[in-house]
Amino acid sequence: MMLAVIAFVLFMMFDLNKILWNNNKLNNLFTVGIIILGIGSYQAFLSGRTVMDILSCMAENIVLVVIAIYGLWKTCAVLFFELPFDETYKKTDKLPLIESGAYKKCRHPGFWFLLLFYVAVCGTFMSRQAVCFTITVNLLNLLYIILEDVYVFPKTIEKYDDYKKRVPFLVPRR
Numbered sequence: 312m313m314l315a316v317i318a319f320v321l322f323m324m325f326d327l328n329k330i331l332w333n334n335n336k337l338n339n340l341f342t343v344g345i346i347i348l349g350i351g352s353y354q355a356f357l358s359g360r361t362v363m364d365i366l367s368c369m370a371e372n373i374v375l376v377v378i379a380i381y382g383l384w385k386t387c388a389v390l391f392f393e394l395p396f397d398e399t400y401k402k403t404d405k406l407p408l409i410e411s412g413a414y415k416k417c418r419h420p421g422f423w424f425l426l427l428f429y430v431a432v433c434g435t436f437m438s439r440q441a442v443c444f445t446i447t448v449n450l451l452n453l454l455y456i457i458l459e460d461v462y463v464f465p466k467t468i469e470k471y472d473d474y475k476k477r478v479p480f481l482v483p484r485r
Contacts, residue, residue, distance in 0.1 A: 312447050314351030318344040319451040326463040338401055348448070355444030356436040365436075372435040379435065382428030389413045389421045406468045416483035418475065419456045425449070456481075 321344035328337040357365060369376050391400075393412045398404065413420035426449050433445040460480060464471045 312351075312355075312444060314347050314354065315444060315448050315451055318348035318351065319455055320344075321347065322455055323458060326459060326467075329467045330463065335402070341400055351444065352432070352448075355440050356432055356438075360436070368436050375431045375435045379428050379431035382424050382426075382431055385413075385424035386421050386428060389424060408468055408470045408474055410474060410478065415478065417479050417481055418460060419481055420483075422452060422456055422481060425452055 321340045325338065325340040325344065328334055328340070360368075389412070393414060394409055395407065398406055417423075429445045429448055433441045460475070465475075468474075
């Protein structure tokens with residue numbers, strides 16, 4: 312659980328850097344956070360399991376494995392392909408507003424895809440540790456996107472306040 316907390320603190324520092332410090336070197340915090348979250352995920356779901364146990368869990372829960380792959384793919388798609396990568400993750404300048412693709416349906420579509428990924432992985436490798444980690448990551452992610460929506464994005468994304476009036480926070484409109 313501690314690695315999830317550290318990862319999300321790094322994500323928050325990455326965002327706050329764009330407002331408070333404007334230091335390009337701190338843009339690496341997002342990447343470091345992803346790596347730490349990956350290590351924490353490995354520990355929560357796979358640590359202590361044999362390769363045969365992992366493969367057996369995956370075979371028994373193939374539908375959940377497919378859902379997890381879809382959730383991870385869509386998380387990466389909305390965070391790294393729908394957003395301008397260099398401007399978002401390498402620079403500290405004000406960002407252009409993106410309201411196409413998943414971002415025209417809700418302001419934080421990555422939340423749902425990350426939730427889908429973690430719930431499916433948790434279902435595949437069910438344990439008390441997996442459940443606790445899944446809940447922790449998704450609660451931290453919710454807190455993180457609230458910070459972004461209320462404090463960070465209005466200061467770092469052009470016309471974000473107008474976008475907030477037109478596009479729902481989390482629940483997409485039809």
